[in-house]
Every structure is written in C-alpha cells, then in structure tokens.
Amino acid sequence: MNRSVVITGANGFVGRNVGLFLSKNGFRTTGLVRKGRTIHFGKAITTGTLDEPSLVQKIRGSDALLHFIGRGKQTVDSEYDLVNVTLVKNAVALCKKAKIKKIIYISGLGVAKSSTLGYFISKYRAEQELVHSGLDYTIFRASYVIGRDDPLSKNLQQQMKKGQVIIPGSGNYRFQPIFIDDVSRVIIKALEEKKFSNKIIDLVGPQVVSYNAFVKEFLHEKKTKVKKIDFEKAYHDALHNKGPFGVDDLGIMVGDYVGNHKKLASLARMKFTRYQEILKLGSVMT
Numbered sequence: 001m002n003r004s005v006v007i008t009g010a011n012g013f014v015g016r017n018v019g020l021f022l023s024k025n026g027f028r029t030t031g032l033v034r035k036g037r038t039i040h041f042g043k044a045i046t047t048g049t050l051d052e053p054s055l056v057q058k059i060r061g062s063d064a065l066l067h068f069i070g071r072g073k074q075t076v077d078s079e080y081d082l083v084n085v086t087l088v089k090n091a092v093a094l095c096k097k098a099k100i101k102k103i104i105y106i107s108g109l110g111v112a113k114s115s116t117l118g119y120f121i122s123k124y125r126a127e128q129e130l131v132h133s134g135l136d137y138t139i140f141r142a143s144y145v146i147g148r149d150d151p152l153s154k155n156l157q158q159q160m161k162k163g164q165v166i167i168p169g170s171g172n173y174r175f176q177p178i179f180i181d182d183v184s185r186v187i188i189k190a191l192e193e194k195k196f197s198n199k200i201i202d203l204v205g206p207q208v209v210s211y212n213a214f215v216k217e218f219l220h221e222k223k224t225k226v227k228k229i230d231f232e233k234a235y236h237d238a239l240h241n242k243g244p245f246g247v248d249d250l251g252i253m254v255g256d257y258v259g260n261h262k263k264l265a266s267l268a269r270m271k272f273t274r275y276q277e278i279l280k281l282g283s284v285m286t
Contacts, residue, residue: 003191004028006059006100008050008091009068010039013150014106014183018066021184027191030059050090056097064102064191067091070123080122088126092133102136104190109143109176109202110257117255119248127200138190140183140203143259146278147180156218159244164225166244168234171212173256176204179273186268195267202259206272211253217279 005022009015010031019041023029029042032055038044045058059065069087088105095103111123130137144152159165183203190196215226231254237243238250245253265272 003064004030004062005191006030006032006062006065007068008032008047008065008087009070010041010044011037012068013147014145014180015066015068016040017147017180018068018184018187021181022188025188027188030062050087050094055094059094059100060098062098062100064104065091065095065100066104066187068106070106080118081125084119084122085125085129088129092129092135095133095135100135102138102191103130103133104138104187105130105140106203107139107141107200108252109141109204109259110252110255111141117248117251119252131200136197138196138198139200140186140190141200141259142183142203143176143178143205143257145180145183145203146177146275150180152177153218155244156215160219160222160224164227165215165219166234167211167215167226167228168245168250169228169231169254171215171228172210173254174208174210174258175214175253176206176208176259176261177214177275177278178203178205179275179278182270182272185270186264189268189270199267201264201267202261204259204261204264205275206261206265207274208258209275214275217276220279 005027007015007019007029010019010033016039019029019031019039023041031039031042031044032047033039033044034048035046047055067088070084091103107123107127108120111120111127113124115121115124127139130139146153156165234243234245235250238245238247
C-alpha cells in the first residue's frame with residue numbers, strides 16, 4: 001500500500017488516534033502540529049496557520065490531507081470562523097499548491113444550511129468551502145467519537161472526581177456514539193474507495209442512546225451521585241463559564257441529533273462496535 005497522508009490536528013483525540021491507526025496499517029503519515037508539540041506516529045511538521053510557503057514542498061504529492069482541526073468553544077481570542085472556516089480555506093489552498101487531490105474533513109452531526117448555532121454555522125461554511133473547492137472531498141458529520149481519553153468521557157470522569165455527574169434538563173436527548181477505531185477504519189475506506197468521493201456522510205455508531213442511559217452505563221454502578229439540574233441553570237452557568245458544559249455543548253446535546261447509520265454501514269461494509277462493548281472493556285478510561 002505505502003500511501004501517504006497528511007493529518008492536521010494531529011495532537012487532538014481524533015488526529016492522534018487515526019494517525020496511529022493508519023501508521024500501523026501501511027500508511028506513511030505526516031502530522032501537522034503547533035510549535036512545541038510532538039506526535040507518536042510518522043513525521044511531525046510545525047505549522048500555525050497551514051499557509052506557510054515552506055509547507056508545500058514538505059508534503060507535495062501526498063495522497064490525501066485529513067483535516068481534523070476544529071474548535072468547539074468560542075472565545076474572544078479564538079472565534080469559530082477563525083479556526084473552523086479560515087483554516088479550511090488554508091487547507092484547500094495548501095492541497096492545491098502541494099498537488100494533493102483528496103481531502104477528508106470531520107464536521108458535526110446536525111450541521112445544515114438551516115443551522116442557527118454558531119458552531120454549526122461555522123462548520124457548514126467550512127463544508128461549503130470543500131464542496132466548491134474542486135478537490136475530491138469526503139465530509140463526515142460526526143456524532144460523539146468515543147475511545148480512550150475522548151472529550152466526552154474525560155468530562156464525565158472529571159465530574160466523577162468531584163463527586164457528582166450533572167445532567168442538564170431531562171437527559172432524554174439522544175446521540176449515536178461511534179468508536180474511534182471504527183472511525184479510523186472508515187477513513188481508510190474513504191481513502192481507498194471511490195464510492196466515498198464527493199459525499200457528505202453521517203459518522204455515527206449503530207445505536208441511538210439517550211444521555212441519561214449513557215451516563216448510567218458509563219458510571220456502571222459506581223457510587224457517584226447523578227444530579228439533574230434545570231436546563232436554564234445549566235445555560236446560565238455556561239454563559240458565565242461555570243460548570244462542565246459550554247453554551248454550544250448544551251445546544252448540541254439538546255439538539256437530539258440522530259444520523260443515518262444504515263448509509264454509513266452500507267458504504268463501509270464493516271461491523272461497527274456497540275458502545276456498551278467500549279464501556280465494558282474500559283476503552284474510554286484514562
């Protein structure tokens with residue numbers, strides 16, 4: 001095989017896990033990282049904005065670029081468009097200069113033209129940059145990706161250490177967790193098979209689960225208090241940068257976004273891992 005891929009966001013949860021998986025499965029991998037960061041696979045190249053002229057020659061002719069940089073929380077110094085849109089534009093320009101024809105992008109489940117949430121709006125704009133780029137693109141709209149040290153599990157573990165886990169509102173809103181190793185396998189298929197070309201695909205696991213049920217199974221009879229709070233209070237805390245959730249975290253949670261797993265399974269033709277198996281094996285624990 002010996003195909004070569006470039007990975008942005010190589011230090012993030014998805015980037016580092018996919019990079020390791022690809023490296024172990026015959027791919028030559030190059031991770032683009034910020035200054036002072038290292039990776040545990042392939043070759044590391046330092047970049048800040050993906051538009052440094054020196055980058056082009058270093059990655060020229062690679063088979064694909066996997067763009068995993070994204071921001072899920074907005075601040076005064078780092079707004080969504082700066083990261084989620086501008087860096088996609090830079091990634092597209094970099095691909096064209098370096099003669100890279102394929103780009104794979106992780107977007108978010110729930111992104112749509114009708115989106116009103118700031119995070120989703122930026123992701124939709126990023127998607128449109130790729131759709132109109134002229135590159136061979138595959139866009140994955142991901143639900144929560146879980147595995148060792150994933151953000152959702154880390155959040156729950158941090159709450160457990162404080163003695164209680166908070167559930168905003170009813171907790172009946174749903175999601176479709178997908179195992180990081182399954183994500184890596186799907187990405188390999190997207191790199192190798194034309195049927196993934198120029199498509200937007202829901203990247204979701206085989207089961208729909210409520211947040212209530214997931215938290216209960218995550219705790220697995222541990223003596224941790226579960227406290228439900230009014231959604232209004234959770235939102236107020238988030239506005240003042242308190243509590244375990246951000247404003248857009250809450251918007252995504254209560255959005256109750258459910259994706260099309262059947263389409264993904266039909267394209268990938270592989271067996272997907274049930275989230276209970278991941279929790280049972282302790283695969284999310286640090």
